[in-house]
Amino acid sequence: MNNQQVDCDCDTVPQPLLSVDKALEILTSSIKVTNDTQLIALDDALGRVLATDICSDIAVPGFDNSAMDGYAIHLQEEQINTSGGFVFEITDRIAAGNMGNTLLPGCAARIFTGAPTPKGANTVMAQEECELIDDSTKIEIYRPIALNENIRPLGNDIQLGDMILPKGKQLKPQDIALAASVGVGELKVFKQIKVGIFFTGDELIEPGNTLKQGKIFNSNRYSLVAMLNKLGCEVINLGNIKDSFDATCDALKRLQSKCDLIITTGGVSVGEEDYVKPAVEKLGKLDLWRIKVKPGKPLAFGHIDNTAFIGLPGNPVSAMVTFFLFVQPFIKKMQGINSYQNQAMQVQCGFDWHRPRPRREFVRVRLNHSTVPISAELYSKQGSDVLSSMVWADGLIEVPEDSAFSQGKILNYYSLT
CATH class of the missing domain: 3.90.105.10 (Molybdopterin biosynthesis moea protein, domain 2)
Known part of the structure; x- marks a missing residue:
């Protein structure tokens, strides 16, 4: 079974296509959030x-403290915001972690960043603004002084009970x-959710082996594992299994007993010969969807008992893009994450789009930070087999259905980093 073959790019199909939004709504509304x-x-x-x-x-901080190295001062009322030229006697030295003695009027304490301001201190002066005099027993300050300068008050960051x-x-x-x-x-x-994966297909060869005529290296296995690891999932990887109905059923049973979700790639296009679809249908329930999206029209979703199943398309780019669009928010919500939706930002397109198509397209782009405003540059080859485009790109631009535009159009951009 060809797990990485070219998807049909035909836009006209006899059956209605689900919108991206509807497919995502169905997926995320079916999720049982983990409570372990x-x-x-x-x-x-x-x-x-x-x-x-x-x-x-x-409370953080748990005490008033100095925001810098300098001198804590007991400023008297008549000295507040008046002309400088004040002299203070140095009576204490307070390092971080130590408590100082009460500071009397007209006195100063050498103090260091983070040290508690002593009782009686009502402002802190930076050391570069203080001149040591009388054999360094006193300081003189020449500018007007305000109350509570350079003092970080109790609870300045966090209040008790926050x-x-x-x-x-x-x-x-x-x-x-x-x-x-x-x-x-x-x-x-x-607890981390457990995601099981396996791959079928006589054409698949593991990297490191000799590539024979008609065979392909299984890149989907490694992109899928990497994307799941990035999401913090515990991955149970059965690797390539024998391409038969019984082996496929056995793999599904093994994963169903220990996983929250099972994912495969390939074999989900309508009419495609594959053992995954009948195996899932025998053991549970499977819905085969055609989604109004490019790349990655075919998607399968179902359950085997309480374990969810998602079948991604087989092309390398289609698998990665549909994982980003559908599987990533599915997993995040299952993990209990509040903000599970993919977040878009508005970006100016640095390219023309003169081919309106009935499917919503997610095109590979790279942000150009040398323009004002930042613009998105389009990769020249947008085929779903061009895996190098995913390395070049840093995100996807969402092109709405039936749209055409010239440079400067503002559209949704989704970062892949």
Whole structure:
């Protein structure tokens, strides 16, 4: 069975085609969001999805502190915002992590960034604005001084009880740092979903082997594993299996018993001879869709008991684009991520489009940052077999159905990075 053959690009078919939006709606509305959770250490939390809101038990900072190296001063009322020339006696030295003594009027304490401002201090002066005098026992300041200069107040960042990270957030390095800043040592996250994959086709050869006449290297296997790893899935990869109905059924059964989702590529076009379709239909339920999209018209979706199944088209570009459009938001929602939809930005097209077509197209582009505003450049070859275009491109431009335009048109751009 040819898992990476050319899809039919014929736009006229006897059966109605699903719109991209309708197909995505059907997919995402059928998802059972995982509710299995686990506690993990902060070091292991990158990319995981929070299973509960995180609220702070402390204020951050927990005390007034100095924003810079300098001198904490007890400024008297008559000195506030008046002309400079004030002299303060240095009576203390406060490093970060230490508490200083009470600061009396007319006195100053040498203080360092992050150190608690002592009781009595009501402003901090940067060290370069202070002149040491009398054998460095005093400082003199020549400009007017305001209250609370360079003092970071208690709770300036986070107040006691603040919700700092919401349930459903996929954790980035800065999120983990924020949790650590309020003393959270472990995070409750959703367990990784398990995605099973396998590939059929007598024409497929693993990279590293000799390529014989009529055979092709199985690139889909590696793009699929990489995209699933990027999403933080636990991948169960059966690799290439024997091209038979019984072997296909056996592979589906093996994965169904341990996976939340099964994905294959190829063999989902109407009328194509393939064992995946009848095997899924025997073990569960399968809907074969034709979607009003290019590249990647054919898509299969179904279930084997409680395990979802998605069959992607076989062309390398079609498989990657439909994964991005449909499988990525499907998996993100299943993982419990709040913002699971692909996010678009408005970009100016740096190319003409004079061939209106009835399917919505997602064309491979690269952003040109030398133009104002930034514009999208079109890859010269948009065939679904041109895998090198996915390496050249940094995103996709969404071209609406039946549209034609000249350079300067503003359209949705989706980053692939």
